[in-house]
Amino acid sequence: MPSVIETENLTKIYPGGVKAVDNISFKVEEGEIFGFLGPNGAGKTTTILMLTTLLKPTSGSARLCGYDVTKEPDKVRNCIGYTPQDIAVDEDLTGRENLRIHTVLYHMPRDEADRRIDEVLELVDLLNDQHRLVDDYSGGMRKRLEIAEGLLHRPKLLFLDEPTLGLDLQTRTQIWEYIEKLNEEHNVTIFLTTHYMEEADLLCDRIAIIDYGKIVALGTSLDLKDQIGGDVVEVKLFETTPVTEKLSEALKGSDFVKNHVVSPDRLTLNVFVDRGETAIPKIARSIADAGLVASSISLMRPSLDDVFLKYTGRRIREEKAPAEEFWRLRRTIRRARA
Amino acid sequence: MIREALAICDRELKHWYREKIAIFMSLIQPLIWLGLFGNTLGNAPQLFLNVLGAPNYLSFMTPGIITMTVLFTSLFAGMSVIWDKRFGYINKLLVAPISRTAIVGGKMMAATIRGVFQGFIVLAIALFLGVTIDTGILGLVLIFVITGLFGLGLASISIAAAASMKTHETFMAFVNLINLPLMFLSNALFPTTFMPTWMRTVASVNPFSFCVDAVRTLMIGSLDWTRIMFDVEALAIFTFITTSLGIMLFRRATR
16 A cells, blocks of 8 residues: 655755755655644645645655656546645635535536535535625635535545634634544545644644754654653743753753753743653752742643754744734735725 | 536636626726717718718727727736636646646636627617617627637737736736737727828738728628638637637646
8 A cells, every 4th residue: 555645855946046845755644644843934835735736846756646746747636635725715606606616627427516515515514604605704614615625526635734824713623623524534634734733733643843844853743742752841930030050050960851941031941851750859959059949840741842942943933923914915905806 | 628617617707797896897988989989970071981981980980899898808818817826726726637728718718708798788789879780690690709709819818928927917017018009000990091001001910900890891891701701710810829829828837
């Protein structure tokens, strides 16, 4: 059984020399939810565009469902569904009309198409709104319609580019449920990009962390966290006593500490240790010895953010702005158009 | 392939006929041409009308205004390509297992239908104002075919241009660059015999002129097959070239 996705040294260099995707190789097996996690501009969308045949790789290769994306694009297109990051459903049509066009594009016989449209509408809870113009839909409804479109032709593999970008928490939770349902009940392999840590953590069987076009870590969420190993002890200090060199030196010298990271304001300290329970008293003592006062000490399991931090030295920024920016642009364009 | 093209065409037409105000607005300009400009020569001397070979100036210019309406409408075909790029809809079409030719063909079809339809509304208004079609029903059918051929040619030029453009500003600049010259360097408003030689030369190879000439022959002439077939052949060559170019450039731009 070949892998659903198999890439080898896939690379994209844009005109002007920007290396958006840099020599990435990975495999996605059938039935997986595979996550591409990384900050904005890390190369996630470029990778999706290459895998969905919309963009030619500069070098390297990718095979989907056993077909090469550059040599047999039509066969690849038959096997995949794609839900773009920008919601691109047609606002001047009704929900059902949007889906109807899609069934024609995927060569579905008419009676099967009608049945299938009803099915996906029910799956994404849009049956009652199917005859309304998409213009009147909320952001969440549009996204659900977009996902429904990606599913219509029962693709073996579905690409979801930032499926919950800019949506409120309730809608995000709903969409997560749909994604899980699809994967479990309909056996769709899912390739998902996100810059939300908890999304990748919750949904994905395996996660690739991507930064500056390179995969810096790949594995299950647990594996990745285990690479960090053990626990994280987070210490918050009083404002009057920020972390000093003396404390850093002391921690570096202790054999139970694997690593530690100080926040830029020097008031939060993350200490990576094997066993948090026994480390806490020792850390507390080091703090007292350095003449500092802690306001709280908590024990945490490492998060994906800690993994990202370890491999890139940075945190994934939780950006809201791009989505808001997007909607504003969209409204402006609509006004200009009318 | 035909089915997919029809679905894409259907989408374009839905956008169009749901914007009833836009359709109405687009008819105001031809109305002004017919109602105002058509009447500015209302007292023209008989000698002038003899040169035109028309009972009145309105009858002479109506074929020009019909063709102009087809021009202004079909030349906007590329706009939908630009919008689809902007909103990312084009990616959905491109990721589907369909031929690129079906995508571009559907859009050309829709723009042609729009052009012909708008042209026919103008014709209906002109008939209401007293203009006649001397060749009757057959003439009407032929006008339909001829304006359709011309509309398809224009829609193709438009899509060929839009294939590589990113913004609607650039596209509008392109449309404004070619629409008025195409119209004024033709026989739309006056006979080309009034023009200086260089202009007459340009007008005689302008596809716009062929469309006007054919429609005019049918409206204020007779079934002069030699003349009509000459015009139709010229338009067919023009449309064949632009359609091939449109399909080729669109395919190249989207690989």
